[in-house]
Amino acid sequence: MKKYFTVFKTSWENELEYRFAFVLSRFRNIVYLLLLYYVWMNLSQMTGRFAMYRAEELTTYVFLAHLLRSIIFGAQSRLAALEINDGTFSTYLVKPITHFWFIFWRELAQKMIYFISAVCELAIFIFFTKANFLWQNNIKFLAFFAVAILGSIFLYFLLTYLVSLLAFWSREAMGPRFLFEWFMEFASGAFFPLDILSKNFLLVFQFLPFAYIIYFPLKIYLGKWDSWQIVMGISMQLVFIVISSLLVMVAWKRGLKRYCGEGI
Amino acid sequence: MAIIEIRNLSKTYEYYKKQLGLWASVRGLFRREKLYKEAVKEINFTIDEGELVGFLGPNGAGKTTTLKMLSGILYPTSGEAKVLGHIPWKREPKYQKQFALVMGQKNQLWWDLPAMESFILNKEIYEVSDADFKKNLDELVELLDIKDILDVQVRKLSLGQRMKCELVAALLHKPKVLFLDEPTIGLDVVAQKNIRDFIKQYNQKNKTTIILTSHYMEDVKELCKRVIIIEEGKIGYDGDLVSLIEKYAPYKVLKITFEGEGVKEEDVSNFGEVHQFTPHSITLRVPREKAKNVARDILSSNLPVDDILIDEVDISDVVRKIFSNNQIKK
CATH class of the missing domain: 3.30.2130.10 (VC0802-like)
Structure with a gap:
């Protein structure tokens, strides 16, 4: 475990070296925050609600989605695809370390920095706009919210890692990965609550893993689901984690047999 | 005692034929011809403890492919290999803690951080005790004379300094077997000599078993008593360097x-x-x-x-x- 903590620490130091990339990435997220906040503010201005959400629920959803983006979404497993393609991946294979966990902790370091930044951004934003934020004080909802976030972190990482492993089969893994990320961002509910879409959409999305990444934890926080729905949701999250773990294991095993360490 | 044993080891790569021209590239989206390249063909050799063996051959002869199989990066197509009693491609941590691979063309150091950070990370990865880490690091730093550059970002180091740091990172856990793939590539004459002298001293002092591939004959002349020549995936010569000269010159x-x-x-x-x-x-x-x-x-x-x-x-x-x-x- 100590070795992975050192990976975390070293990655943290490394992240701080890329100040410009960090600023740009945060800028992108702040633009999303402003855009979504003002869109939902305007849409709910007339009646004080939109679809089945009150204005402050929508505001809270947008703010928390901003936070969850920073701690769930990450880019390090994308780097893994590039490393497989250019042969740098070989340097992990010769060491007594598990590649999956190495990348996971490397990504976690990046996420922690982004999370701290996102908290500061939100605090400043709420202070200046005096926006209504709904503080959840039900311990049960908060506890399930925390559990669901943990599940989301693992589920997102497993899915993106799985897509990165495509690099074993194709040098063009970045294309599918880009498309996948774009779709995932939309289908995870990072832009808006998925249930404002038509019922048919929601029905399809419920059977995809993405909805359990942002939409599901935020619905728990907002207190929109009863205990049964929460347990069902967490079970679905677990099922998707198990399925994607198995797929990662199969892809890893088969991919390694194909890997030829090009570039060295 | 044989530390490395290889029997009938072969590796065939699969690849797709890339046709020239725009139309052929479009056609290649739908149908591609699969080709095979036999990079290593049923090679056999054994290496004893403490030997420093030169692995020679022209580009594409199969040297690096063999080293990749011995370090567990690649699965062979057929054949057997044992290093320190382990099958390399099983990638057992017990084996990984006993060998190191240094690639002249690939960094293992973190580019934007001082080399010391990579050393500390390797200390934890290889589970080296604090006392051993300090002892090994002091010894290597002194031998390679790099005390002044430990806190400089790797990207700011010269190629020679970087290679010295790569060697330190690879040797901190005192591997029993060391694979050196073109460790002097791209270095100037003085830096080449420094690295060579270090490898020689290190091998003599620690009795580490070393396989070295290099395009620089000076490296081979200075360091290797025994050479293995590989060409088109087959071993053509395995024996003393002196006998090679007598035989072919x-x-x-x-x-x-x-x-x-x-x-x-x-x-x-x-x-x-x-x-x-x-x-x-x-x-x-x-x-x-x-x-x-x-x-x-x-x-x-x-x-x-x-x-x-x-x-x-x-x-x-x-x-x-x-x-x-x-x-x-x-």
């Missing part, structure tokens, strides 16, 4: 300098094959067994000899000749 070189007005080419051509000629210095190639007699004949002739030297032929010439003529015989 059945002649010695006589370097003679002359005083006064020097000599004419026809005066010396009957002593042997004239390789280089100026009136004041010549290089003759003569059959190995006749070298002494020819030298004596030249000295007792009327030629104005100033100095005479009997030398071995340059190893790089021998290997170059072997590769260019494809003349390896089993």
Whole structure:
């Protein structure tokens, strides 16, 4: 475990070296925050609600989605695809370390920095706009919210890692990965609550893993689901984690047999 | 005791034929012809503890592929290999803690951080105790003389300094087996010599078993008593470097300098094959067994000899000749 903590620490130091990339990435997220906040503010201005959400629920959803983006979404497993393609991946294979966990902790370091930044951004934003934020004080909802976030972190990482492993089969893994990320961002509910879409959409999305990444934890926080729905949701999250773990294991095993360490 | 044992090891790569031209590229989206390349073909060798073996061959001969299989990066297509009693491609942590691979063309150090950060990370990855880490690091830092650059970002180091740091990172856990793939590539002459001297000292002191691939014959001449030559995936020679020279260079070189007005080419051509000629210095190639007699004949002739030297032929010439003529015989 100590070795992975050192990976975390070293990655943290490394992240701080890329100040410009960090600023740009945060800028992108702040633009999303402003855009979504003002869109939902305007849409709910007339009646004080939109679809089945009150204005402050929508505001809270947008703010928390901003936070969850920073701690769930990450880019390090994308780097893994590039490393497989250019042969740098070989340097992990010769060491007594598990590649999956190495990348996971490397990504976690990046996420922690982004999370701290996102908290500061939100605090400043709420202070200046005096926006209504709904503080959840039900311990049960908060506890399930925390559990669901943990599940989301693992589920997102497993899915993106799985897509990165495509690099074993194709040098063009970045294309599918880009498309996948774009779709995932939309289908995870990072832009808006998925249930404002038509019922048919929601029905399809419920059977995809993405909805359990942002939409599901935020619905728990907002207190929109009863205990049964929460347990069902967490079970679905677990099922998707198990399925994607198995797929990662199969892809890893088969991919390694194909890997030829090009570039060295 | 054999530390590395390889039996009938083969590796075949699959790849797709890339047709030239725009239309062919479009067609390639739908249908591609699969091709196979046998990079390593049923090679066999064993290496004993503490040996430093040179692995030679032209580009694409199969040297790096063999090292990749021995370090567990690649699965072989067929055959067996054992290093320190482990099958490398099983990637057992117990094995991984006992060997290191240094690739001259690939970094393991974190580019934007000082090398010391990578050393500390490796300490934890290889689970080296604090005391051993300090002892090994001090020893390596002193041997390689890099105390002043430990806190400099890796990207700001010269190629030579970076390679020294790569070696430290690879040796902190005191591996019993070390695979060095082109460790001196791209370095200037002084840096090459520093790395070479270090490898020599390290091998002598720690009895580490080392396989070295290099395109620089100086590396091989200085470091390796035994060489394995691989060409087109097959081992063509496995034995002493000295025997290789005797086998493939059945002649010695006589370097003679002359005083006064020097000599004419026809005066010396009957002593042997004239390789280089100026009136004041010549290089003759003569059959190995006749070298002494020819030298004596030249000295007792009327030629104005100033100095005479009997030398071995340059190893790089021998290997170059072997590769260019494809003349390896089993």
